[in-house]
Amino acid sequence: MGRPHKPLLDRERITATALELVDERGDFSVPQIARRLGVQTGSVYHHVDGRDGIVELLRERVAEAIDVTALDARPWDAALEAWARSYRAAFAAHPRAIPLLMTNPVRAPRVLEQYERAVTLLGEAGFPAPAVMPALVALENVVLGSALDLAAPEAMWEVADAAATPRLVEALEAAGDHRADRAFDLALEGFLVHLRERLTAYTGA
Incomplete structure (x- = not known):
């Protein structure tokens, strides 16, 4: 044979x-x-290298879809926004991987390299070292929460008795389509506005 x-x-x-x-x-x-x-x-x-090794291979596989070159753009906030949108899209393709990957330490070299570039971006923009990782983790909270939201049913609220929650029903009807995308846009915009204000406070510029 x-x-x-x-x-x-x-x-x-x-x-x-x-x-x-x-x-x-x-x-x-x-x-x-x-x-x-x-x-x-x-x-x-x-x-x-056992289960942990496979988890890191999964992390690298999912992260391959993230456009790390977005972090080379300037100004810093445009770079961060582009990276966040790419990051969300990559994880939205595999939402069930999020709890697994986010509860295991990051060891994959190629993924660590992305964080290195993100840290460098914020450092060069003027963020002090103690503020950098809280900013990145906060951004991940927005991105990954939204990636999970994309996997949820469009109608997440099922109202059996409209008379009991009339304002909720009105708000749901007014929300229209693409709720998850618009919610992400709102959260990301608010996050970036806050970071810009914090940077001004740090640098006085």
Whole structure:
């Protein structure tokens, strides 16, 4: 029997399978990956550093869709806005991965490099070091919360008795389509306005 053209198992296939499981179920296990690939569980461990290693491969896979070159733009607030929108789109494609990735420490080198660039952007703009990470984490809260919102039903409020909540019904009817996108625009705009004000306070400019 001739040798297969592709190996039965490699990091690429492990990552793709793990992401499929996360998209379907919100989590994965190494035995589940092995079963889906038709190999022994021990074979998976020959290619990855356990579950934590797979989580970091997933992080890198999802983050590949983020346009890191946006952080090269200037002024700083335009760069941050473009990066945030790309970041949201990348995670909105895999919303079930968000709880998994956001509750595990970031170790993936390519992802850390994105943070390095974001930190550099804010530092060069004039933000003092103690203010940089709170700003980035706050931005992530906006981005990832909105990415989850994109995966939610358009009608998140089901009102059985309109007479009991008439103002809510009126507000829902007035909201129209694309609620999640407009809510993200509002939150991101407010966040950037606040950062600009903070920067002015820091620099006096």
